[in-house]
Amino acid sequence: MPEDPTEPTENISGGGSGGGVAATFDPAAAGTRAEAIIDSLGERYWQKAYGGQDAFECLVRTILSQNTSDTVSQPAHDALMEKYGNQEEDLPTTLMAVPQDELAETIASAGLYNQKSRMIIDAAKEIIDSFGSEAAFDTYVREDDSSVVRDRLLEIHGVGPKTADCVLLFAGGRGGVFPVDTHVHRIARRMGIAEPAADHEQVREAIEAAVPPEKCGFGHTAMIQFGREYCSARKPACLDGPEACPLYALCDRVGIDEVTETVADPSGSVQK
Template sequence: MPDEPAENISGGDGGGGTAAAFDPSEADTRAEAVVDELGRMYWRKAYGGQDAFECLVRTILSQNTSDKASQPAHDALMDRYGGSGDLAAALADAEQSELAETISGAGLYNQKSEMIQGAAERIREEFGGADGFDAFVRDEDPATVRERLLDIHGVGPKTADCVLLFAGGRGGVFPVDTHVHRIARRMGLAPADADHEAVREHLERDVPAEKCGFGHTAMIQFGREYCTARKPACLDGPEACPLYDLCDRVGVDELDESVVDPAEAD
């Protein structure tokens, strides 16, 4: 897999969203305290407003690859198909081999082109195109949107939640990717053996709705810089990790300098 860029595509000044201020009062849960500190370290943003179908396409492209690979594939797709006025219609009618070639930099391009084209056909059929889908994501009950998204081939919980967050601007949505799944369990914010859905449920329960969006993006950044899978910063001593005092370090043996998945910890 290509190296990750220094900053994830949803963070920093160029990553979308708008800067937002939140109540600095004392956190009610440890998960909220973690998110508050992540917000201080990186950014505090409110998300929403992205085109829903483009967001869906972008998230499918990001599956099992890095921002470094998926972002150029997204840009190439938009250059080729984004000028038609309705991206869903353009992709539904695209020649699949051409679409696959266009996104080849993202990896698994034959599989992803099938997913994208299938999603485009469903959205044109059920919503009349990208605009109708966008209105559905923004205005319908979030649980209904999530259920409908999960019924689209290739759309899993993380993809559905990213559409709800970045396009719908829905509060209380905390998408769980591999970084969030690892960090939440390692820190003890969710059970060590929790799957992605259980981690999501714990974080959405314990983090205020307005903080879930930047909690997700900032936790990804923290996972890249500090809490990596193989060598978390705490192995270099307590002073190396800014969240050391908030973390249970499940699966991390600082004396032996060994790391296992939290589910495998004693």
């Protein structure tokens, strides 16, 4: 692993400006296969300890990323911050007063802009009503009991488990939080560290139970990168032979037939 690993900016953590710093621990002898996989990913990509993002901005960023790629959600986030991020009032106070059609136009590149603009405005109103200020929400996310914060975040319109976990990880700096997106859901079941039919929450529970808390943050972002580079949905690298995938020996390849070169979802349904 490089001495100063630089996380690509396309990850939801926000790259070098996202509060990530190089972790100070060395991967120990893995106690589980899931931990061995995370250690291998950390050696290949980065070992970072997260935290420090503004909680509300992180929430907005993650809402914008729902059902789309970072390639299109990042410009929407940048446009929103450029237009509304330097006001005298804090960001949620500013956004709760923005007409929805105006905000929708600003974030149009993220797709589902009418739905997402409603979510963002509703979230801004709820945070101001419940916490009084952006700073108070930050403090709550970073300092209150993690499970209580997660449950409270899930009460906000538009916030699902992945969004809540991203806020806990990237803003709260919480250990033991492993957000599950499409890449993580696919890879964990394909590799055999979660049950083939596990849903997103069951995958999260399986990984968090098997991976030390301090390794969950970089494990999440590194697994996403691995999914982009090697373990794609339609043509994983292992179809090109064992030498093509660096984690071949640690993977059960559930749903993959290397002889016929066919790929099915681990739960049994063929991917389309």
